Amino acid sequence: MARTVLITGVSRHLGGACARRLSREESVERIIGVDVVPPRHGIGRAEFVRADIRSPLITRILTDNEVDTVVHMSVIATPAASGGRASQKEINVIGTMQLLAACQKAESLERLVVKSTAAVYGSSPKDPAMFKEEYSARRLPGGGWGRDSVEVEGYVRGFARRRPDVGITMLRFANVIGPRVRTAMTDLFSLPAVPLPLGYDARLQFVHEDDVADALTLAVTGPDVGTVNIAGDGIITASQAANIAGRPFISVPKPGAGLVSGMLQRVGMIDTGPDQLDLLTFGRGLDTTRMREEMGFEPRYTTRTAFESFAATLTHRRFFLGTAVRPSWMATEVAERAISAMDITGKKD
Template identity: 65%
Template sequence: MAKVVLVTGVSRYLGGLYARRLSTDPSIERILGVDVVPPKHSIGRAEFVRADIRNPMIGRIMAQAGVDTVVHMNVIATPKDTGGRVTQKEINVIGTMQLLAACQKSESVSRLVVKSSAAVYGSSPRDPAMFTEDMNPKTLPRTGFGKDSVEVEGYVRGFSRRRPDVEITMLRLANVVGPSIHTAITDYFALPLVPVPLGFDARFQFVHEDDATAAMILATTGPPAGIVNVAGDGFLTVTQCTAIARRPVVPVPLQAAGVIGNIVRRSGLADFSSDQLTFLAFGRGLDTSRMRSVLEFEPHFTTRGAFEDYARHLRPAVPGVEGVGEVVSDAAGGTAAALSRVFDRIQP
């Protein structure tokens, strides 16, 4: 039973939301929220501790407080929020290594909960329809957050071998969306004109920010569950998402998507990596059987419901125009088909 909980990344949106929700549980005696900068939002009754998980000092904090449960929320998805890709990787990979080293030395830590990502499965045309937790990716993520998440999970597995007495739950969250969270995928669908890979209409799954937080709370206070996929029921395609978000689309050949992604990234409107662009072309599906049978969690929002709640808080791409997404997406579908036929003719 968790009594003294240490939460990393408490100054980030999802970490702060988690700390506030955990604060309502009377069985938790003390909550320590750790981050390098003070939070701008409420963290409930959590005590903020200014510390860098890349520094061995985190071990002394655990020992002094008698921490029994560590919740690692500080695996950062977007480099623009940290000052760049180098800092992002240091926090994600080096920070996780130092945190796990402190956990390994701790005599009081008995549970570790890690917020991971479905990005560890990568995305390719050879993927299965649904990834179970026991499956390996057909193509490993090569850059960015996905690659970091693979490394983080590798370090967690190594820790579990060295400390088999520590209960571990690792949640592989689908893309998190909601009215307040900002990620690469929410920034993408907020673009005034959404570039979509020509000839593709990938399937997506989403998890609402409230459901992601609730799943992390259950992983903290419930029985250990190992590795668990977390996603809302159902799927949405790229064109369905753009229609719901009321966004016009522009089809671009996949070969040129990297150039478009670089332009968008440099503009500061959204973060793009080559792996994210591949994801937009091929999508990903998660089997959530363990979420229900082992974690015993049932999301409140379906994939569609989560995305619709996010989209309700978006400004229209064209002020005063509703339904523009449906009209332009239909037109884009016809344009994409026509362009695809042209490309087929000119290919050797």
């Protein structure tokens, strides 16, 4: 039973949501939220401690407060939000190494919960229809958040061998979406026109931001279940997602899709990594049998309803070519150059 819980990355959106959700659990006596900057949102009854998980201070926090449960949420998906790719990798990989070193020394520690991602499976034309937890990637992510998460999971498995007395739950979330969270996918489907690889219509799965907080809370208060896929029921294709969001989509040859993505990233319209292009090309499906049968978790949102909850926030700013509702002159120029060179498809699903 979790008594004193430490949450890393509490100042980020999902970290704060986890702290607020966990605050409603009477069985949890104390919650400590750790991050390098103070939160700009509510964190429930969590106590905020300003600290970097890469610092030796994290060891003192764990031992002095007799923390028995750590929820690691400091693996950052968006490079620009962390100061660039080099900073992102340092926070994700070096930060995890330092945190696990501190956890290894903490005699009071009984449980480690890690927020991971389905990006560890990669995306390739040889993938199975649905990835089970025991499957490995047919092609490892080439870089970015997905590659960092592969390394993070490797360090967690090493920690599990050194501390077999600590229960491990590692949740591999599908792409997170919702009305409040910002992710690579919310950036992409908020664009005036969505660039998608020509000749592909990837299968996508999503998990709602509220279900993320619920799943993490169950991982803290429920049994240790090892590695578990977390996703809403069903799939939608990339073109269906664009239509639900009310956006036309641009069919871009795959080599050009990376170029367009890079241009949009440089002007600040999206914040994503190279692994997202493979996902939009080949898609990914997750088997969630273990989520239900072993973890006992049932998401409130399906993949489609989770995406619709995000799309509902776009209705007041739908983009129609020729209107004045445009985010910036530079972003407009990027979109219009792409649109003028390629056909826009807008089929209804």
